[in-house]
Amino acid sequence: MFNFALGPDTALMRAHAAGYLWLGILFSSVLSLGESFRIESENLSLDGLKLAPADARAIFIGKALGNTLMLWLLSLVLLPVTIALFDVKVTLGIPALIGILLIGSLAISAPGTVYAAIASNARARDVLLPLLLFPILIPALLGCVKASALIFEGDPMNQLASWIRLLVAFNVVYWALGFILFPRVIEDD
Amino acid sequence: MANEVAIDIRDVSKRYGPRWALARLSYSLPVGRSLLLTGHNGSGKTTLLRMIATASFPTAGTLQVLGKDSRTDREAIRHQVALLSHASFLYEDLTAAQNLIVLGRLMGLEDPARDSAALLDRVGLSARTDNPVRQFSAGMRKRVAIARLLLKAPALALLDEPFGELDPAGIAQMEGLIAELKAKGTTLVLATHMVEQGIRLTETRLPSGAPGPGSTR
Amino acid sequence: MPHETPLVFLLVVVGLIGVHLFVPKTRGWVWKVVAGIGVVMFAIQPYFALVWAPPEREMGEVYRIIYMHVPQVWMALLALTINAVCSFAYLMKKSWVTDSLAEASAEVGVYFGIVGVTLGAIWAKPTWGVYWDWDPRLTTAAILIVIYTGYLALRGFVEDPEKRATWSAVMGIIAFVDVPILWYSVQWWNSLHQTQSSPKTVDPQMVMVLRWSATAFLCLLFVFIWHRYLAAKETRMKEVALPEALPPARPEAA
Numbered sequence: 001m002f003n004f005a006l007g008p009d010t011a012l013m014r015a016h017a018a019g020y021l022w023l024g025i026l027f028s029s030v031l032s033l034g035e036s037f038r039i040e041s042e043n044l045s046l047d048g049l050k051l052a053p054a055d056a057r058a059i060f061i062g063k064a065l066g067n068t069l070m071l072w073l074l075s076l077v078l079l080p081v082t083i084a085l086f087d088v089k090v091t092l093g094i095p096a097l098i099g100i101l102l103i104g105s106l107a108i109s110a111p112g113t114v115y116a117a118i119a120s121n122a123r124a125r126d127v128l129l130p131l132l133l134f135p136i137l138i139p140a141l142l143g144c145v146k147a148s149a150l151i152f153e154g155d156p157m158n159q160l161a162s163w164i165r166l167l168v169a170f171n172v173v174y175w176a177l178g179f180i181l182f183p184r185v186i187e188d189d
Numbered sequence: 190m191a192n193e194v195a196i197d198i199r200d201v202s203k204r205y206g207p208r209w210a211l212a213r214l215s216y217s218l219p220v221g222r223s224l225l226l227t228g229h230n231g232s233g234k235t236t237l238l239r240m241i242a243t244a245s246f247p248t249a250g251t252l253q254v255l256g257k258d259s260r261t262d263r264e265a266i267r268h269q270v271a272l273l274s275h276a277s278f279l280y281e282d283l284t285a286a287q288n289l290i291v292l293g294r295l296m297g298l299e300d301p302a303r304d305s306a307a308l309l310d311r312v313g314l315s316a317r318t319d320n321p322v323r324q325f326s327a328g329m330r331k332r333v334a335i336a337r338l339l340l341k342a343p344a345l346a347l348l349d350e351p352f353g354e355l356d357p358a359g360i361a362q363m364e365g366l367i368a369e370l371k372a373k374g375t376t377l378v379l380a381t382h383m384v385e386q387g388i389r390l391t392e393t394r395l396p397s398g399a400p401g402p403g404s405t406r
Numbered sequence: 407m408p409h410e411t412p413l414v415f416l417l418v419v420v421g422l423i424g425v426h427l428f429v430p431k432t433r434g435w436v437w438k439v440v441a442g443i444g445v446v447m448f449a450i451q452p453y454f455a456l457v458w459a460p461p462e463r464e465m466g467e468v469y470r471i472i473y474m475h476v477p478q479v480w481m482a483l484l485a486l487t488i489n490a491v492c493s494f495a496y497l498m499k500k501s502w503v504t505d506s507l508a509e510a511s512a513e514v515g516v517y518f519g520i521v522g523v524t525l526g527a528i529w530a531k532p533t534w535g536v537y538w539d540w541d542p543r544l545t546t547a548a549i550l551i552v553i554y555t556g557y558l559a560l561r562g563f564v565e566d567p568e569k570r571a572t573w574s575a576v577m578g579i580i581a582f583v584d585v586p587i588l589w590y591s592v593q594w595w596n597s598l599h600q601t602q603s604s605p606k607t608v609d610p611q612m613v614m615v616l617r618w619s620a621t622a623f624l625c626l627l628f629v630f631i632w633h634r635y636l637a638a639k640e641t642r643m644k645e646v647a648l649p650e651a652l653p654p655a656r657p658e659a660a
Contacts, residue, residue, distance in 0.1 A: 039280060047244050048278025048337075052295040053267035111580060118573045122563045132560060132577065135553040136584050139591035146595065166591055173583060181576045184497060188245040189260060189568070206565040207645055248568075248646075 010087065017086035018148035022141055024082075025075050025104065030130050032070045033112045036063060037120035046186060056183035064113040064178060071105035091154035100147045103167045107140035110174035117185045143167040193220040194256065195345055195376040196241055201250035203236050210236040213250070216395060220255075220344075223377035225391035227384060234380035235275065238347045241378065242272035255345060271343035273351055277334040279322045285309055285333045286318040289340055296341065308336040313362065327354040335366060345376045352383045364390065409610070412617035419443060419621055423628055437632050444625025451615075451622055459615045471529045472612075477620040478522035479547065481627045485515030486554065486582065488631070493578030496571055502642045505571040508578060509561060510634035512554055514627065519551045542593040549588060553581045567645045 013020075040046040049059060079101065083090065090097055112133055119129040147163040196218040203211040211233040218224050226234045239245050241254055243263040252259040254266045279288050286305050293301025309318050312332040322330060331354050338346060351367065352360050360383075367390050371377055381387045388394070419440060426436040455473040462469035492508035495501070526544055527537045538544065557577050564570035 039282065042281055043279050044274070044276035045278055045280050047274075047276070048292075049295075051242055051244060051267050051270075051272060051278075052292055053264055054295050114576065114580065118560070118577070121569070122560065122573075123565075124563055128560065128563060132556045135549050135556065136580060138549055139584070139587045142591045142595050162594070166587075166594070170587055173587065174580075177580060177583060181497075181579065184572055185576055204567075204646065206567075 013086050014088050015149075015153075017082055017088045018145050018152055020086065021075075021078060021082045021148060022104065022145045024078050025071060025101075026108065026134070026137065026141060028074055029067075029071055029108045029112055030133070032074070033067055033109075033116040033133075034120070034126065034129055036067055036070075036113070037116045041120055050186065056186055057179055059186065060113060060178055060182035063117075064109045064175070067109040067113055067116075068102075068105045071108060072102050075101040075105060088152050090152060092151040092160075097148065097151050100144060100151060100164075100167075103164070103171065104140065104144035107144070107167055107170050107174070108137060110171065110178045111136050114178045114182055114185060117182065140167060140170050143170065194218070194253070195220040195222070196224075196255075196378070197251075197253040198237075199251045199253075201240070201247040201252055203233070203240060203245070204248045205236075211240075215250075218376065218378070218393070220376055221374050222393060223371055223379065223391040225384075225387040225394045226378065226380040227382075227387065227394060227396050235349055238272060238274070238349050238378060238380055241345075242270055242274075242347050243267055244272065244274075269344040270347065271338040271341040271345075272347045272349070273334055273338045274349045275353075277322075277330045278337065279330060279333055281323040282321055284319045284321050285314055285325070285336075288322060288333060289337055292337060292340055298340075304340060305336075308339050309333070311339070312336045312366075328356055328359055331355055331363075332359065335363065339366070339370075343375065345378070346370055348377065348379045348381075350381055351379065352381055352386060360386070409614065412614050412621060415443070415447065416617060416621045416624070419624055419628075426628075426632075437629055440625050441629045444622055444629065447618065447622035447625065451619055454615045454618055459611050460609055462612075468529070468532045471525055473615055473619045475522055475525035475529055476616060477623040478518045478525065480620060481623050482515050482519035482522055482547075484624075485511045485518060485627060485631065486550070486585075489515060489554075489578050490582035493575040493582070496575040497579070500568075500571070502567075502571075502639060502646065505567075505575070506638035506642055507631075507635050508575065509638045510631045512557055512561075512578070514630045514634055516551060516554045516558060517630075518623075518627065519547060519554070523547045523551065542589065545592045546585075546589045549592075550581075550585065553584065557581060567642060 037046075040049075046059075050056065076098070079097065082088070115133045115136075116129060119125040119132065122128055143163045143166045147160055147167065150160045150163070194217050196216070198214055198216045201211065201214045202209065210231075214233075214237070226237065228234055236245075240247055240252055240259065243254070243259050243266050246252075246260050255269055257265050259266060280291075283291070286302070286309060289305035289308065290301045293304055298304055306315070306318060309315055312335055314329065314332055314336070317325070317329065322333065325333070331351075335351065338348075348367065351363050355363060364386055367377065367379070371390065377391065379387055379391055422436055422440050422443075425432055426440075451473070455470055459470070459473075461467050488511040489508050492504040492511065495504040496508065523544065526547070530539055530541075530544070531537050557574060560577060561570055561574050564573060
């Protein structure tokens, strides 16, 4: 889709392949995050879960890990497609890239789960989720795109480690925040 | 036993958005008794049941369930209370058995698969245990939901329109299940439009949404 | 103007705001005094900013927009900090005061942010040659405005007062925590392909005028937030008023 919007310049597209890959993952994440709470609101299953009783923090961890897995699998499907379509070389090897895809999926899922829980209960949920989530995710997106691009093109100046540190920090902060704040989102008091 | 209070409602009001669903209700129900809630649609029956189940909380006033404050001690209450609500709490893509097993695992049952199968058999669904709930009719969902409630073996059972969407045979069966719960000493709160069955199953009646003058507690 | 004058004004204004906050009896009139000080300071401010302060060495006269641009961005950041504190306080203890104040500060903060960033873009045109440059400050500020616009949209989309308050408090905290990460990541992303230098040697007269302007804007910020808060609080009280007229329901034996 992106190459139709931007025109067929192979060299340019190869340079931006990491960006396309992550935009693809980001847009899909809205769908999968929304779906993960749609199934909960269908028969108010989330209430059933809460009253079972299941600890709300455990529900967060479960939901967020489930979303991470979904996104990671999806990104593993998108990865060969990206490599083939944009004709990129993976200089630093596929395993490193798979690692970044995992860290990125984790980074999207933690705040994504909190916001999806909020949006699923509000009016205009389909508009609200990307509106709330995307700007918050910009640091993670930057980190993922930069790190992936470095893995594609090689890392002569050793910048990769610092971007990974940024992503790890983002993950630590938002998984902790989600763990603390999620119960307040789903408890009806 | 007779003096223990199962539900103690004190001056409870509940607001949903800009609308008051329940205003200044006070009532108390002893352990082991059963209560019938009647009243027209929108009179606050569901609201009250959801609050007793700690799915939501009073906007004003205090609510104690089995001697514990509903807001601060919700975890303990949830272990002992079960709610059969309009929404079935079921996952559409899981089978009837899987839905019950999930709950059984959360409760830490030893063999959730066996218990679930036994209960689904009792509600007459043994032939359909491995079908996803998505394929079920409304009446069948109700049966799975009551099986789900029975799995919890609650000290206090809250039943919101248990007879809704059931066929005559189902209604008779539901009546039997409720009577059985009662016989086991379960405290019951029943909200229904089917007053005839309701009165047969309960001892006390609380018509909501039609406030009379003065207060009796 | 003696060197300390702007700081004295700043202290007086901060003191008055303190009195307003901690002595509820004074809330009827203190804000009027602050507003008065603000009006006077704004009346003199153009003289200081346009005439009294010396021109900048490289940018010449154009830089004078700094006296409007920078204080407004500061005020926006201050307002968003208030929002975060209120969000945290609300989650600790439910209160319509902190919820209303969170709403007021976010809205005023977004307003100051938009004006501040627009002024920044206007300033960028003659100095950098373009309205928009992916400078870390501008970028971070723009993303923050989007985040807090989303916050206000969420408040608008949720009708239930309790849910609105809780969810927006959660979002307020998540958004505020994002600020340093965002700033760091954008700066880093940017530094890899260009460097932006800003002169750190500033004339003391410029500092004084900047402080003067900031104090004037602080008066404005305070009055804005206070009145927006009163409006929010009133709406909230209407939403949550108990129906005192209704008598208690009466149980009957069946």
